[in-house]
Structures are given as C-alpha cells and as structure tokens.
Amino acid sequence: MILLCFPTRLPGPAPVSTSAAQALARLYLFQGVPRDELAAFVAALPEVVVARGQALCRQGEPAAQAWLVVEGCLVARLEAGGGELVLGDVREGEVAGEAALFLPGGRHAATVLATETARCLLLDPAALDGLRDNRALLALERHLLGCLARRVRATNLHVRKAALRPGEGLGQRLRRLWEGA
Amino acid sequence: MLREELLDHADAFLRAWPVRGVDAETLVAVMEQGSPQRLEAGALLCAEGGGATAWYLLLEGALDATRGPDDQPLARIEAPALVGHMAVIDRSPRSASVRVAAPALLIAMDQRVHDRLVGDLGPLGAAHRRLLLASLSRQLCDGIEHLRDVVEGGEPGADAALLQRVERALRGWLPARRSR
Numbered sequence: 001m002i003l004l005c006f007p008t009r010l011p012g013p014a015p016v017s018t019s020a021a022q023a024l025a026r027l028y029l030f031q032g033v034p035r036d037e038l039a040a041f042v043a044a045l046p047e048v049v050v051a052r053g054q055a056l057c058r059q060g061e062p063a064a065q066a067w068l069v070v071e072g073c074l075v076a077r078l079e080a081g082g083g084e085l086v087l088g089d090v091r092e093g094e095v096a097g098e099a100a101l102f103l104p105g106g107r108h109a110a111t112v113l114a115t116e117t118a119r120c121l122l123l124d125p126a127a128l129d130g131l132r133d134n135r136a137l138l139a140l141e142r143h144l145l146g147c148l149a150r151r152v153r154a155t156n157l158h159v160r161k162a163a164l165r166p167g168e169g170l171g172q173r174l175r176r177l178w179e180g181a
Numbered sequence: 182m183l184r185e186e187l188l189d190h191a192d193a194f195l196r197a198w199p200v201r202g203v204d205a206e207t208l209v210a211v212m213e214q215g216s217p218q219r220l221e222a223g224a225l226l227c228a229e230g231g232g233a234t235a236w237y238l239l240l241e242g243a244l245d246a247t248r249g250p251d252d253q254p255l256a257r258i259e260a261p262a263l264v265g266h267m268a269v270i271d272r273s274p275r276s277a278s279v280r281v282a283a284p285a286l287l288i289a290m291d292q293r294v295h296d297r298l299v300g301d302l303g304p305l306g307a308a309h310r311r312l313l314l315a316s317l318s319r320q321l322c323d324g325i326e327h328l329r330d331v332v333e334g335g336e337p338g339a340d341a342a343l344l345q346r347v348e349r350a351l352r353g354w355l356p357a358r359r360s361r
Binding site for chain 2: 078080081083085087098099101102103104106109110125129132133135138141142144145146148149150151152153155156158159162163
C-alpha cells in the first residue's frame with residue numbers, strides 16, 4: 001500500500017494542536033463542549049494532512065482507522081463497472097472510514113480522496129477507548145449518528161436511481177431523470 | 182424478562198452483529214432501559230409515513246418490511262436484528278411498514294429513552310451510541326455493496342457513472358430551460 005498521507009505529529013498529551021482545537025471549536029457540533037475536553041480530544045489524536053487528489057483509504061482495504069475532517073474537504077468514490085460513482089462529500093466535522101471504529105474486521109467500502117488540501121484527525125479505535133468520558137467524543141458520536149443516517153438514505157437513493165427498471169432502456173432512464181423521477 | 186434470558190439474547194445478537202467495544206453484559210444493561218414486547222404474527226409494528234416513537238431490538242421471530250399502497254415486499258428481517266432506528270435518529274417519517282411475520286420478542290427503545298441515552302456520557306450511553314453507529318455503518322457498507330452490484334449487474338445501459346454525469350449535466354441545464 002502506498003502511504004499517501006503524512007502524520008504531522010504523534011499522539012500524546014503534548015504538544016497540543018491549539019489550531020486544530022480552535023478549528024473544531026468553531027463547528028456547531030462541538031458547541032457546548034468544554035474547551036479543555038476538546039483540547040484533550042485533539043491532543044490524543046494524530047493529525048494528518050492530505051494533499052488534493054491524494055487518498056486516505058482505498059476501497060477494499062482493511063479498515064483499521066477513520067478520519068475526522070478538521071479543515072478542507074474529502075470525497076467518497078465507489079469504483080464499479082469500470083467507472084467511478086461519487087457517493088458524497090465529507091466536510092469539516094464529518095468522519096470518513098467510520099466502519100473501522102465500530103465494526104471489527106471490516107474493509108473500506110469506498111475510496112476517500114481529498115478534493116482540496118485537508119487536515120484531519122486520525123481516529124483509532126484504541127485511542128477513542130481512552131476518550132470514553134470526553135464530551136468532544138460524545139458530541140462527535142451524536143453528530144455521526146445523523147450523518148450516517150443521511151448517508152444510508154443517500155446510498156439507497158443511488159441504488160434506486162442506478163437500477164434500470166424492468167424493460168427500461170437508456171432513453172427511458174434519461175427521461176425519468178429529466179422528469180426528476 | 183430474566184437477566185439470564187437477556188444475556189443469552191445479547192450473546193446471540195453480538196455473535197451475529199459484533200460491535201467494537203460492546204460486550205454482552207453492557208448490551209444487557211442497554212436492553213434493560215427498554216420495554217420488552219411480545220407480538221403475534223400479523224401485528225403492525227410501524228406504518229410507512231408515520232412518526233417514529235421507538236426503535237427495536239428484535240430478539241426472537243421475524244418481521245416483514247413493505248412499502249407502497251400495495252405493500253410491496255422489501256425484506257424479511259430475522260432475529261436478532263436492530264429495527265426502526267433511522268427514523269428515531271433523524272426524526273423522519275417511517276420509510277416502510279413493518280409487520281410481524283413470526284411471533285416476535287422485541288425490546289422497544291422509545292424516543293425518550295433514546296434521547297436520554299444518546300446524550301449520556303457514561304458506559305451505558307457509549308454502548309447505546311456504538312450499537313446504533315455499528316448498525317448504521319453496516320447498513321451503509323451493505324448499501325454501497327448493493328450499489329456496486331447494481332452497477333456491475335451487466336444490464337444494458339446500467340452504466341451508473343455515465344448516468345450520474347448525464348444527470349448532473351441535465352440538472353445544471355434544466356432549470357434554465359424549464360423557466361423559459
């Protein structure tokens with residue numbers, strides 16, 4: 001596997017990346033989280049910077065970690081049928097590769113690339129276990145519940161739209177798109 | 182329900198659907214926050230378009246999910262399973278109707294219990310969130326896998342990537358055209 005992202009510092013109590021903590025503090029989902037707990041959350045997680053076009057993970061790879069976007073934007077793509085489908089963007093405060101955090105032995109279902117230079121926090125299951133009583137983690141998990149519900153609905157919609165109906169040709173399919181069906 | 186009985190169900194659930202960081206004892210503690218229900222075949226658990234008041238852990242039996250006025254079958258859900266949580270999480274209407282297909286034992290986690298646990302900083306709250314997050318992650322992975330199968334299904338013209346590009350182009354163009 002080609003390593004395409006570069007850890008800028010190692011996990012540990014110091015140094016505290018105040019800039020990452022400040023960036024996260026501006027996000028709605030972390031409003032109400034005590035600053036010291038947000039700082040501890042950021043300090044426990046390594047930061048990675050990924051350049052535009054570079055991949056954080058690739059479809060089919062074992063899922064061992066996930067990423068919280070601090071700044072910038074990622075995109076999740078599905079390689080299928082010789083082409084690529086855009087599944088959706090992953091923006092500030094959102095998580096990519098989350099299956100690694102909750103499902104043992106999973107694989108990344110999609111490739112995640114940076115659409116612009118992105119700063120992320122590396123979410124490792126073991127590191128998160130050490131943050132169980134941290135309100136920033138609670139806020140992130142609550143936010144992730146809503147994000148995942150939206151992604152599941154969006155993916156189901158993709159399936160319905162990608163599937164040709166019985167007896168339908170490409171022309172009829174395009175007409176259905178035209179009519180917004 | 183007896184605790185030993187719940188523990189057996191929790192074991193069975195986690196064998197089928199393992200959740201990182203949640204063991205059977207913790208899952209039992211989560212289950213104890215809900216209300217056990219026994220429903221006979223044919224009972225309606227939730228109706229499409231209706232408001233969500235609870236999500237459910239299906240411990241025994243089976244459910245049928247249907248959609249549309251003619252009750253088009255969507256899926257048979259066998260125990261153990263987690264059912265009806267998306268509508269509770271994002272407070273959206275039920276996307277399908279669910280009826281009991283075989284006598285069922287469920288734990289109902291109502292909206293009030295859900296809201297309390299989802300904001301709980303203790304181990305119970307963490308297990309509750311992880312249970313739901315694991316289920317949603319699994320649903321998302323399965324959905325993406327299904328999408329890939331549809332795209333690679335070999336149906337003539339089912340080139341979803343091409344269709345997606347065409348759709349985007351149409352979307353950019355249609356509003357201007359339609360406003361004429």
